[in-house]
Amino acid sequence: MLEGWLDRAMEGGASYADLRVLKVGSTRLELKDGELKEAVEGNEVGFGLRVLVNGSWGFASANSLDPEQGMAAVDRAISLARATAVRAGEPVVLASVPVISEDLVWRPAKDPRDVAIEDKLEMLRDMEAAARRSEHLASVTTAYTEGTRRVELLTSEGTRLSHGQTRVIALANLTGRREGVMSSFRVRVGGVGGFEIFSAEDPVERTERAVGSLETLLGAGRAPGGRMTAVVDPDMTGVLVHEAFGHASEADLVLAGESILDGRIGEKLAAEGVTIFDDPTLEGAFGSFPFDDEGVKGSRKTLMEDGVLTNFIHSRETAGRLGHEPNGAARSQDHSSR
Structure with missing residues (x-):
């Protein structure tokens, strides 16, 4: 059928x-x-x-x-x-x-x-x-x-x-x-x-x-205003990276002109030692999956290495448009979403 x-x-x-x-x-x-x-x-x-x-x-x-x-x-x-x-x-x-x-x-x-x-x-x-x-x-x-x-x-x-x-x-x-x-x-x-x-x-x-x-x-008292050095715990670091960088790394947003990372592959955007991965293969993690919704195997991908932007999160379509390798990140909300 x-x-x-x-x-x-x-x-x-x-x-x-x-x-x-x-x-x-x-x-x-x-x-x-x-x-x-x-x-x-x-x-x-x-x-x-x-x-x-x-x-x-x-x-x-x-x-x-x-x-x-x-x-x-x-x-x-x-x-x-x-x-x-x-x-x-x-x-x-x-x-x-x-x-x-x-x-x-x-x-x-x-x-x-x-x-x-x-x-x-x-x-x-x-x-x-x-x-x-x-x-x-x-x-x-x-x-x-x-x-x-x-x-x-x-x-x-x-x-x-x-x-x-x-x-x-x-x-x-x-x-x-x-x-x-x-x-x-x-x-x-x-x-x-x-x-x-x-x-x-x-x-x-x-x-x-x-x-x-x-x-x-x-x-706790009220936090002082102004710019200062902060010590951030792992959970908050994850939230910051997810919201401020992760979504901006989605190649469909890049192609739509809605990402601050558009056209910045190869540019140094963070300090030395800042390396960011997207990895759906981590055992037991909330976002882990074996294959994306286009049948591409999930893989660990380096989005930033030592502060330099190196890649985006791709579907087959966005990879085709930008001439990149697909990396298993096409996700749909449910069966009624493309």
């Missing part, structure tokens, strides 16, 4: 087509000040289809794998691509990548689906109890989220790829009040994997430590 949808796209005039099927299972639990606010389990399936016609993209999606919806989506995508091509500027050229045939699942050591809901709720209650050791706690919210994601990708070039992974996250948001001053502190523990993550890093212990951080914030 899926092969037939690709065949229809190529017969309809596409020079390239890919079909991405996404199957997601999820659980979310939330407690606010001891009261259960959310307990939701769900499953979702859908697909997204991209076609290139006359150098322009067309895209369509559906929330099922119904054969008739699939054929209709192909026709919609072809029509959209033809309509877009009339107004398009530079035609899309995809950088070449190897054809892949692989079935890969990153299996958690302790599958969260094998853990009872009651045990997950108990963990959240223990996190709340730890938070309540603060003398000045005004409110606390704890939450748990898990998700299993399975992607099947077929391309007109011959790639046939299936890969899957599981993520778990435990959160606590502590809000305190002291002498008219309010402040908050958040705890987040999780990543790609299962409940074994919480054995390596206990969310309850992290919440206990957060109490001290909250009390420090509530008792």
Whole structure:
């Protein structure tokens, strides 16, 4: 059936087509000040289809794998691509990548689906109890989220790829009040994997430590204004690099003229010793993945070396436009996003 949808796209005039099927299972639990606010389990399936016609993209999606919806989506995508091509500027050229045939699942050591809901709720209650050791706690919210994601990708070039992974996250948001001053502190523990993550890093212990951080914030004076040298912890460093540099390194933003890094490859932008990687292969990390959503293998890439800008984060399209090598960074929000 899926092969037939690709065949229809190529017969309809596409020079390239890919079909991405996404199957997601999820659980979310939330407690606010001891009261259960959310307990939701769900499953979702859908697909997204991209076609290139006359150098322009067309895209369509559906929330099922119904054969008739699939054929209709192909026709919609072809029509959209033809309509877009009339107004398009530079035609899309995809950088070449190897054809892949692989079935890969990153299996958690302790599958969260094998853990009872009651045990997950108990963990959240223990996190709340730890938070309540603060003398000045005004409110606390704890939450748990898990998700299993399975992607099947077929391309007109011959790639046939299936890969899957599981993520778990435990959160606590502590809000305190002291002498008219309010402040908050958040705890987040999780990543790609299962409940074994919480054995390596206990969310309850992290919440206990957060109490001290909250009390420090509530008792802290106002920071002085002006420019000065700052000592930044690893978490804040990650946020700064992600927001100020990471997004600016996305090649689609560069091509759109919306990045401060446009035209600055090879330029020294930071001090000696500042080297920045984008690495989706880190085991257990939140952003880890084996393949991107175009079927390009995830890889560690150096974006800045000793202060010099060396590369951008690429899809096949942006790599083709800029004459760079694709580096496995094409990501879609879900099956309904191109």
